[in-house]
Amino acid sequence: MTAYIEEIVCFNEAAIRAGNEYLEVVLVPKWGSNLISLKWKKGNLELLRTPSTKEEYISKPYLYGIPILFPPNRIDRGEFTYNQKTYRFYY
Helix, strand or coil: CCCEEEEEEECCEEEEEEECCCEEEEECHHHCCEEEEEEECCCCEECCCCCCCHHHHHHCHHHCCEECCCCHHHCHHHEEEECCEEEECCC
16 A cells, blocks of 8 residues: 655645545645545545635635544644655644
């Protein structure tokens, strides 16, 4: 199983995309601990309601995404290192 995590830009915001051969998730840390995308790759199926624009998300954030199961403060200092790169869940 090959897993990956990378920094991307999503709706003009710094974001994190992570996944494996089955699933892919997108998290915009500035918007909180909320996955805004969860995709089943085999079926090319978005499992969550995903906003089309940043404005759509900002106007009704409760319609989109799902909170991740661990809040950022459960990760030591809100950061971790993977593949020799450090990721932070805060600014």
